[in-house]
Amino acid sequence: MMKYAFFLGCNIPARVQQYERSARAVLARFQVELVDIRAFNCCGYPLRNSDRNTYLLFSAKALALAEREDLDILTLCQCCYGSLKMAAHILANNAELKNEVNAFLGKKNLHYQGKARVTHLLTLLHRDIGEAAIREKLKTPFANVKIAPHYGCHALRPSDIMQFDDPVSPAILDTLVSLTGAKSVDWSQKLECCGAPLMGVNDDLSMRLTAKKLANAKASGADYLSVACPWCHIQFDDVQKEMEEEGRTEADLPSILYIQLLGLAMGISGRRLGLPQNKKDICDINTFIAQ
Amino acid sequence: MKPAFEAGRPHGASKNLEERLEPVRKMLLPCMQCGTCSGSCPNAWAMDFSPRHLWRLLLTRNGEEIFKSRTFVLCSTCYSCTLRCPRGLPLTDAMSMLKQAAAAENVRMHRRSVGFYKSFMESVRRHGRVREMEFMTLYFLSMKNPAIPLRFTPLGMRLMAKRKVSFEIPSRGMGRLDAFFRKAKAVEDQS
Known part of the structure; x- marks a missing residue:
C-alpha cells in the first residue's frame, strides 16, 4: 500500500477543485492512501x-511537515512540484541557508533534513502503480479519440533537478494517455x-502563447488537450473561454485533466470526476468510450 | 537622461540596483554570446532586447539599460534556455534575479508586473492559501484602473454561477504566515 502526504497547493482548492475530486476518486481504486496535512500552505x-x-x-515548511510524518509528498501541480524540488535542491547545496531555515522552523517545532521525497501524480501512476495495474482497472476504455498531451514546463525543466522525464522528448504522459485507449497525437508545440x-x-x-498552442494542437488533429497541472489547465480552460469572447481563438479545443481521462476509462462517473466543473464543456467525451 | 528607476518604498533591503546586478554578472561571465537562449525563447519576439543582447548589456555594465528594458519581465520561466545553453548557465535564474531586483527596488516601470503575484501572496500571507475573491479584489485595487475589473465581470459572474468563487469579504485573516515574510526579509538584509 502506498501512502503519501497529499499536497494540493493553492490553485486546486481555490480554482480547480475537480482536480482534487478526480485524483481522490481514481487513487482510491489503486489503494493509494492520501494523508491530508492541514498545516500545508502555498x-x-x-x-x-x-x-x-x-x-x-x-x-521548506511543506517539506518539513511531510518529513515529520515520515511521508513523501504527492503533488498534482507541475509548479508545486518544481518549486518543492528546487527548494530541496537549493537547501541541499547550501548548508548555511539550511541552518538558517531550520533555526526558524525550529520555533514551529519543525525540522528540515531533506528526507521527504516529492512525487508528481504522473510519476506515481507511471512508475509506482505501473501500466499493468492500470490496465487491470480499465473498464470503459476510449476509442477513436485523439488527445494532445501537454507536459508543462516546471516538471520537465531544469531537468537535472526535476528528474521527471526526458526534457527534449518526454514520453510519460503520451504513454499514460495511450493506456486509456485514446490516441496521443504528436504536435510540434x-x-x-x-x-x-x-x-x-x-x-x-x-x-x-496560449492561442499559438491551441491552434497547433488543433491542426495536429486533436479532439482534446490533456494536462496535469492546474496552472496549464486554467490557461486552456478558463482563459480559453475568455479568449473566445474576445475573438482571440477559434480552436475550440477543450482541456481535460489527465486524471479525469483515466477515471472515465476506469468507469468512474463524470460527475464524480468533476467533469461539469470544467469551464469548457467536456461532458461529451463520453461519446468516445468504446461500446 | 532621466533615471530609469525611481527609488520608491523598497520591500527588501535598500541595496541599489547596480549592487544587485553583481551576482548575476558573476554567474554569467562564461556567456559566449552564441544566442541559443534567444533562439529557444518563446517570447523573444516580444522583448525589446533578445536574451542574448540582455546578457551582453549586463556584462558590459549597462545596468540602467537593463532595468529600462522589459525583456526580463516577459520571461515566462519555461527553462528552455537553461536546458539548451551550451555553457550550462542558469539563465532562467538570472532572469528571475533581475525580476527580484526590480521588485525589491520598486522600479517604477515594472511595478505593475508584480502586482498580480503580490496580491496573490498577500492573500496567502493572511490565510495560508489563496482566497480567490480576496485575491481578485486586492489585484484590482492594486491596478488602480476601473476598466480592468469590468473586463473580468462576465468571467466573474460565470465563476460564481458555477460556485467557483464564493463571496468572501477580504479580511485580515490570522496573519498565519507573517513570520515567514519577516524571516525572509531578515535573511535578505543580512546578505
Whole structure:
C-alpha cells in the first residue's frame, strides 16, 4: 500500500477543485492512501521571481511537515512540484541557508533534513502503480479519440533537478494517455509554455502563447488537450473561454485533466470526476468510450 | 537622461540596483554570446532586447539599460534556455534575479508586473492559501484602473454561477504566515 502526504497547493482548492475530486476518486481504486496535512500552505511558487527567500521558507515548511510524518509528498501541480524540488535542491547545496531555515522552523517545532521525497501524480501512476495495474482497472476504455498531451514546463525543466522525464522528448504522459485507449497525437508545440506565468504580468502575450498552442494542437488533429497541472489547465480552460469572447481563438479545443481521462476509462462517473466543473464543456467525451 | 528607476518604498533591503546586478554578472561571465537562449525563447519576439543582447548589456555594465528594458519581465520561466545553453548557465535564474531586483527596488516601470503575484501572496500571507475573491479584489485595487475589473465581470459572474468563487469579504485573516515574510526579509538584509 502506498501512502503519501497529499499536497494540493493553492490553485486546486481555490480554482480547480475537480482536480482534487478526480485524483481522490481514481487513487482510491489503486489503494493509494492520501494523508491530508492541514498545516500545508502555498508552496511559494508565486514568489519565486519576486521574493526568493520567502518562497524557500514556504517550500521548506511543506517539506518539513511531510518529513515529520515520515511521508513523501504527492503533488498534482507541475509548479508545486518544481518549486518543492528546487527548494530541496537549493537547501541541499547550501548548508548555511539550511541552518538558517531550520533555526526558524525550529520555533514551529519543525525540522528540515531533506528526507521527504516529492512525487508528481504522473510519476506515481507511471512508475509506482505501473501500466499493468492500470490496465487491470480499465473498464470503459476510449476509442477513436485523439488527445494532445501537454507536459508543462516546471516538471520537465531544469531537468537535472526535476528528474521527471526526458526534457527534449518526454514520453510519460503520451504513454499514460495511450493506456486509456485514446490516441496521443504528436504536435510540434507540445513542449512550449502554456502562457500561464505571464497572466497578470502581460495578459496579451500570455494569451498569444496560449492561442499559438491551441491552434497547433488543433491542426495536429486533436479532439482534446490533456494536462496535469492546474496552472496549464486554467490557461486552456478558463482563459480559453475568455479568449473566445474576445475573438482571440477559434480552436475550440477543450482541456481535460489527465486524471479525469483515466477515471472515465476506469468507469468512474463524470460527475464524480468533476467533469461539469470544467469551464469548457467536456461532458461529451463520453461519446468516445468504446461500446 | 532621466533615471530609469525611481527609488520608491523598497520591500527588501535598500541595496541599489547596480549592487544587485553583481551576482548575476558573476554567474554569467562564461556567456559566449552564441544566442541559443534567444533562439529557444518563446517570447523573444516580444522583448525589446533578445536574451542574448540582455546578457551582453549586463556584462558590459549597462545596468540602467537593463532595468529600462522589459525583456526580463516577459520571461515566462519555461527553462528552455537553461536546458539548451551550451555553457550550462542558469539563465532562467538570472532572469528571475533581475525580476527580484526590480521588485525589491520598486522600479517604477515594472511595478505593475508584480502586482498580480503580490496580491496573490498577500492573500496567502493572511490565510495560508489563496482566497480567490480576496485575491481578485486586492489585484484590482492594486491596478488602480476601473476598466480592468469590468473586463473580468462576465468571467466573474460565470465563476460564481458555477460556485467557483464564493463571496468572501477580504479580511485580515490570522496573519498565519507573517513570520515567514519577516524571516525572509531578515535573511535578505543580512546578505
